[in-house]
Every structure is written in structure tokens, then in C-alpha cells.
Amino acid sequence: MGNDLVPPEGGGFLDQLNLPKIVAGPAGEAISRLIGGAVDIPAAWLAQVAQGVKDRTEAKSVVSKAVADAAANLARNDPEVVQRAAHSLLAKELRHQTNREAIARKAIEHLGEEPIEQTTKPDDDWLNVFERYAEDASSERLQDVWGRIFAGELRRPKTFSLRTLRFVAELDEHVVALFEKWSPRVINADFIAFPPQGGNDFTELLQLQDCGLITGATGSLSKSFDAGNVPNGEILNFGFRFKKHMLIMQACAPCNLQVQNVLLTTIGREIFQITRTPGAPEPVKEFADRLPKHNVLKISFYPLDGGPTEQLWSKPEEPSPAQQLPTAS
Template identity: 30%
Template sequence: MAGKDLLGFGKVFPVDKLLNILSKVTGKLYRPIEGNIETQIEAKRIKEIAVASTTAYKQIINETTDLQSFEVIDGKPTIKFVRVLQEKAIDQLPTGSLLERANSREEYQKIKSQMNLENVVGIAASTLLNEEPISDEPVDEDWLTRFFKYAESISSEEMQTLWGRILAGEIREPKSFSLRTLDIIRNLSQDDANIFLELSAFFITHKHRSFILNEYNLHLDNYGFSFDKISKLIEAGILIDGAYLRSSIPKCSVETEFVFDCRNKKLSVTVNPNGEEIEFRIYGLSSAGKELFSLNNVPINEKYLNDFLNYLKPQVKKAIIF
């Protein structure tokens, strides 16, 4: 069982499930507890654990030469680093034996990794707080091992948020994010992640397939989105090259309605009986892209959607946005 079944129906509170996972994976630092109120208190404790550990960390940090300052900002531990080897002259390098300097560096890396991990866990806990009970299906141990190995190396606050939401999503529904997706996201830069977030305003979904239109008069260049950005996401393994990808509204023998999901909008298209198939070129999402897309709720670009509507209108009986 992934967590204690509080309700007797194979259901657990999401935060309890997270705490149980952490007790196994991170050296039993956390303990799942019963009761929704206590669970909320424990979740808040997770989010603030780095602050609670400030004194111990500061003692070690002050012994290293790689750090400029350590402070708590908006309830979050913040370390300001200096690049010793780049910013100090050779004669100002830290003294001591090579072994002492290596040990100092190792301690610093351990502290940084632990704080990164706790920030990611805190984000996951905050995301899951107050959610309805979920299945007690366990999260795969190999997945957890790889996730925590990668998460401890994530220092950017924005990327920590992404990894925290991935952990929360996997706890809600195991097998939502594959090992391959973790590998791809691990190598995703902050710039790539921002581009994907911006691009999310152009995805249209039909029959569980999300895509971006690649027709000349609907090309993303028309909306200030350069091909260089598309290329970056193709290289990152998020998008599938649209050179040969197609989607279509099929020919039907009777009047038929097709509905396209556009996040906060829907596009209804009704085709004429025995009309021609309507085909359009697209960029598709890779498996990792689909899983990443599920994490955001960016609304559709309305100009783009209206342009798609006007593109379809001459070819169908009726097309409306609602």
C-alpha cells in the first residue's frame, strides 16, 4: 500500500501518500499521520523544513569558502554563491590540503542537493494539500529513485516548481510520467520550459491528440513565434517535426459534428454529408510533450483560434467557438 487506507476503500489523502513515500525514500525524514488537520500541519512542515534546518546548515555553510551569504527570504532559505575559482586571484584561493578542500566541496554539494530536494517536495506537498482522497496505488520504486536523483540537482525556482508538480501528478495517478519523460525534462533548460509554456497557448486537442497547426496562413510566425523556438523544442524531444505530420476532419456520409478542445474554449465543426476530407499539416507532441502539457492550463490564443475558425468555415456547414 502506498499509504495508510484512512477510508477503508483503497483511498488515501494525497499528502499522506507523499509523506509515506518520503519516509521510504529520504531516510525516514517524514512520517505519514492520520487526520486531515494533522496532515495539513505536516505538509506545511515539509514546505518549511529547510528553514527549520537553517541553524545546522549555516554552521556547515560558514565553514566553506564557496558561499557569500545565507538568508531566509519570504520564508525560503536562500544561498548566494560566489564562483571562487573565477572571482578570486590564484594567490587568494582557499588554503588547506587538497583533501580538505575536496571535503569542503562535498559538504557544500550535499547541502545544496538536500535543499533542492526539500524545495521540490515542499512544492508537491503544497500542490496536494486539501485535495480529495485518491487511490492508494503505489508509485513505482524505480521511478521514485530516478526522480529524487534528478530533483536534487535542480536549483532554479521555476524548474523546482515543475518538478514538484510532476511529483504531485505521479502521486495522484501513478504512471502519469514515464522514466523517459524524466530523462527528457532533466535536460530541459529554463529557456526551453518557458518556450513550451508560451507554445501551450497554441495547442488544439481532438480525440486525445494535441497538435499545433502548421498551415501557411496559420503558421506560428504570424503570432510572433519563430521557427527557432519550434526547433528548440523538437531538439529537446518535446515536439515532433511537422514536415510529414497531418491531421484531418474526415469525409462523412451524413452530417457530423466534430469538437476540438482548446483548453478554455471549444470549437464545434459540422461537416456536410459527403463533403471533402479536410487535411492540415501539424506539429505533434511527443510522449514526453503530452505529459508535460498536462501540467499547465494555459488558455488558448484567441486570435489563433479565430483564424482556425475562419480557415474552416468555407469548407464546412457550420463552425462555432463556445
């Protein structure tokens, strides 16, 4: 059996972790379920599992008995088949267990990054689907994705739909890397402004659209930002939130801003919440440069994690009447 199937030496799962207090309570129950009992499992849940095993053991249907008899005959005639089957089952379960514990570690790390007062246990249907998909994640990148999803769901149930879980189960690392690359350009966790219409960037957006993360890459979608029913001359502020920056546009009514864009799908919006690429000022400044400037007074931005506000653009001052008069020759 390969070394990758042998559990590491040393203590148990908990001995290798410094668990934050947040893992107590509902989160601890969910994590214990994922890793199969390394921490306290609620007695009621354990009793249900035990009863289910007992029920299956005691079931004596005609079909199951016939299958059991056939298997016994096969074992007597060819014991090597049984040995290979046992080896295959053990190898598979060890891989699944290794993957589940790696994901549990990732989830605990992410819970510790942003402490919160309490967590909530996801419902059983969600956990069933999550466990089934997550145990097949063997790469470190995908294990990290599943760990972030698990931590996000513990923080706020219903954050990730079952559709998104199914989607992530079929993700490959190329798509994950591509979506991470574009995530700093996402605005208000909803859209990417002024998408390219050709070249390699356009091809990448088509790939994200084919995967179901965005829509509108081949169309001409636009978002409208207006002042509503406010008097002309009223000073207005429009906010555009990026990953780590907020852009503020100050304008004078009337103002109707049209921004070409591609939209994140429901799945794209959910997955965007767990992207790890750090925010950058360059996409914010590029967006500010391309914004229509009709009736705009100034555009500025500031880091969401603290820092000074930087003015990116301001309306040029109009010359006074005296400055407009031609000079005498």
C-alpha cells in the first residue's frame, strides 16, 4: 500500500491543532461529523448512526440474502477476489478520511482568521451533500476551497446552495485559478465592468461563462446608476465596492450612469465570497478612468482596511468670464 494511504504518525487529529474557541458548540458538532468522531459527537446523532447500522445488519430481504450467498460462494472459490476487494475498500476509505480531515483543518484555520461570537450548524441535508463531494477533493487548492465553503456555512447557514456544492465538486484547478484572477475586478460582489471584447482576456471570460460563473460575456449588458427623483443640482454620492477598496463618485443631479458589464451568476456570487486573491488598486483606478464623467464632480477611493483617501479625478475648473476674453493685440 502506498505511503499516501498511511495515516501520519503521532497524536490524533486534535493533537495537531490549536482549536479556537469558536469550534465549540454547533461548529464543533459539524466538524466532528465531517471527520468521523475526532471530537465529541452528540449522543443523539451517534445513537441514530448506531441504529441505522443495526437495522441494516438485521435486514434479511430475499435479494440481499441471495447476494450474500453468491458472495460467500465466490469467496470460497477465489479468496484473492475478497483480498483485492478489501484492499480497494480500505484504500478508498483512507483517501476519503485523509481528504475530510484536511478540509476540516482548512475550515478551522479560516474560522480562526476572522473570529466571530458564534457559529451555527448547517442542516443535515446540506452536510450530507457536502461530505459526499468534499471527500473526493485530493488537491490542496480544492481542499482549501472546500474548507472555505465549510467555514462560510458555519458562520452563516444558507450561504452556499446545494447547486454551488455540486458545481464545486466538478471544478478543476484551472477554473479556480481563472476566477481568482478576475476576482479583484468584481464590483459590489455582482459584476465586472467594461469587459474586453477580444483577445486573451475575452477568451478567459468565455471560459468562465461556459463554466456557469458569469453571464453576458458575448452580449451587451449594462447597469444603470441614477439619482432617482432628486432635484437638479443635488449633490450625489455613488459607491462601488471592490475586494479591498471602495470607490466613491460624487456627481451633480441629473446623473444617469451606464456601465457595460458581465454579471456573476448565483453560483459565481456565492463562490466570489471565498476567493482569496487580495484586492488591488489597479482595477479600481482603471474603472475610474473609464467611467463617463458627465455631471461628475470628483472620484476618489480608499482602502477598506484603513488608509488615506486618494482622489483619482476631479472636474476641471471652468475659466472665469475674464479669462475667456481675448487679449488685445
